[in-house]
Amino acid sequence: xxxxxxTKETIKDIKTLDKKKMLDSFNKKQSINTKNNVQDKxxxxxxxxxxxxxxxxxxxxxxxxxxxxxxxxNQKRKNEKLIKEYSTKKGNxxxxxxxxxxxxxxxxxxxxxxLSNTINQTLSxxxxxxxxxxxxxxxxxxxxNGTTTMKYSGNKIIDFIKKLISFVxxxxxxxxxxxxxxxxxxxxxxxxxxxxxxxxxxxDSSVNTSVEGLNSEVIAYTPVIEKYALESGIGDxxxxxxxxxxxxxxxxxxxxxxxxxxxxxxxxxxxxNGITDAxxxxxxxxxxxxxxxxxxxxxxxxxxxxxxxxxxGYNYGNGYISWANEHFGGYTRANAKVFSDEMKAKLKTNVxxxxxxxxxxxxxxxxxxxxxxxxxKSQVGTTSGSKYWTWYGFNKKVNWCAIxxxxxxxxxxxxxxxxxxxxxxxxxxxxxYKKNNRWKDKSYVPMTGNIIFFDWQRDGHTDxxxxxxxxxxxxxxxIEGNSKDEVKEKNYNLNSKSIYGxxx
Numbered sequence: 001x002x003x004x005x006x007t008k009e010t011i012k013d014i015k016t017l018d019k020k021k022m023l024d025s026f027n028k029k030q031s032i033n034t035k036n037n038v039q040d041k042x043x044x045x046x047x048x049x050x051x052x053x054x055x056x057x058x059x060x061x062x063x064x065x066x067x068x069x070x071x072x073x074n075q076k077r078k079n080e081k082l083i084k085e086y087s088t089k090k091g092n093x094x095x096x097x098x099x100x101x102x103x104x105x106x107x108x109x110x111x112x113x114x115l116s117n118t119i120n121q122t123l124s125x126x127x128x129x130x131x132x133x134x135x136x137x138x139x140x141x142x143x144x145n146g147t148t149t150m151k152y153s154g155n156k157i158i159d160f161i162k163k164l165i166s167f168v169x170x171x172x173x174x175x176x177x178x179x180x181x182x183x184x185x186x187x188x189x190x191x192x193x194x195x196x197x198x199x200x201x202x203x204d205s206s207v208n209t210s211v212e213g214l215n216s217e218v219i220a221y222t223p224v225i226e227k228y229a230l231e232s233g234i235g236d237x238x239x240x241x242x243x244x245x246x247x248x249x250x251x252x253x254x255x256x257x258x259x260x261x262x263x264x265x266x267x268x269x270x271x272x273n274g275i276t277d278a279x280x281x282x283x284x285x286x287x288x289x290x291x292x293x294x295x296x297x298x299x300x301x302x303x304x305x306x307x308x309x310x311x312x313g314y315n316y317g318n319g320y321i322s323w324a325n326e327h328f329g330g331y332t333r334a335n336a337k338v339f340s341d342e343m344k345a346k347l348k349t350n351v352x353x354x355x356x357x358x359x360x361x362x363x364x365x366x367x368x369x370x371x372x373x374x375x376x377k378s379q380v381g382t383t384s385g386s387k388y389w390t391w392y393g394f395n396k397k398v399n400w401c402a403i404x405x406x407x408x409x410x411x412x413x414x415x416x417x418x419x420x421x422x423x424x425x426x427x428x429x430x431x432x433y434k435k436n437n438r439w440k441d442k443s444y445v446p447m448t449g450n451i452i453f454f455d456w457q458r459d460g461h462t463d464x465x466x467x468x469x470x471x472x473x474x475x476x477x478x479i480e481g482n483s484k485d486e487v488k489e490k491n492y493n494l495n496s497k498s499i500y501g502x503x504x
Contacts, residue, residue: 217251232290243364257285295321302378308358315357372412376467376479382487404481426462433503440502451503
């Protein structure tokens with residue numbers, strides 16, 4: 001670029017210019033520049049080189065040259081600065097990308113590893129927990145010293161244990177392929193696996209859904225049953241004892257309670273039908289049932305949940321009660337089957353008790369022994385009504401006040417064509433009582449056990465129904481189902497305009 005400065009005009013101007021003046025002026029400026037930084041010294045060398053090249057040129061040409069040199073230097077500095085900034089940014093970006101990539105790999109590695117470990121550990125823990133539970137079963141059975149009235153045997157529990165362990169182990173391998181679907185999916189599958197293993201062991205305890213009558217043989221033993229029931233402290237459970245006798249023998253034979261092999265038998269051989277005295281059989285059987293009711297913590301004659309546990313204990317022996325409470329929190333049909341299979345395998349026999357014993361006994365059980373009020377009182381506080389409308393045959397919720405009355409009549413043994421009808425609509429109940437000349441209007445003073453009908457709208461049509469508990473001080477006290485979706489005790493003035501009439 002400096003060489004291009006030399007033109008014909010430049011040569012001509014150099015001849016006419018005061019060389020000394022030009023050099024003095026330039027040296028003065030150069031001395032100022034030398035006081036700058038190291039970079040300035042470098043620039044001075046370049047200036048000197050340029051000066052030597054243009055000695056003899058005119059002042060005008062020299063100034064023009066200096067301007068061009070200055071622009072060149074400034075552009076060079078800018079270029080160097082841009083190059084430096086570009087290099088720095090590029091390096092930072094590259095470094096940042098490297099860090100991000102490393103961090104991402106670490107995160108993915110840790111996440112994948114931890115998730116896999118968590119799932120495998122969870123399933124492993126489930127398997128260990130289930131194995132421990134099965135070991136507890138065996139320990140409980142080893143300690144089992146209860147009594148029973150049946151023979152025992154079988155090996156099906158071995159197959160059950162193998163299937164249980166196999167069912168748990170197989171999904172462990174599959175789980176590793178499902179990690180990519182996310183934690184939520186994994187947790188859901190673990191829960192489903194757990195539920196699947198134990199769902200068969202956690203069904204609801206039996207509820208009496210049909211009632212069969214007692215035969216004349218069992219009824220004939222009622223005085224003896226009442227006597228020993230009072231002695232054993234279970235005087236309120238006469239109906240339950242009758243139901244047990246119906247299932248055991250129908251009141252026939254010398255051992256009507258089938259209690260020969262019971263631990264309370266201290267007089268006769270503890271073998272099947274060892275007792276030859278019916279009175280003694282009833283005494284021993286009631287003592288055994290009383291101990292089962294106590295171990296099962298039965299609260300009342302209407303506590304069917306714990307009564308079910310006690311009844312299965314009567315059949316299997318008291319050891320079943322503690323086993324069921326420890327491992328399942330109570331009785332279920334399924335765990336009764338598991339216990340039977342465990343004992344058959346342990347004792348190497350083909351039969352052990354009756355896994356359906358509870359349902360077989362409850363078909364004969366009338367809670368109130370023809371006392372519908374006693375049954376109704378045992379249900380106070382029950383909510384939702386599913387217990388009653390499912391019994392009636394509905395598969396979804398309906399208004400259940402009339403169904404509750406029918407259920408109580410069924411449980412007390414009064415549900416028939418001469419006492420209380422089975423009805424789900426209040427109007428059907430009203431029509432039945434009127435048709436059978438058993439209807440009384442609101443001026444009637446009701447008695448305990450009567451059915452009371454209400455007309456909330458006061459339009460001449462019944463809307464609600466309940467059971468009369470008692471009449472006292474000008475008030476009628478009732479027990480009603482579906483009172484704000486609950487079984488409640490209530491009372492009304494006898495002259496209440498809401499009372500429609502009575503079924504008697």
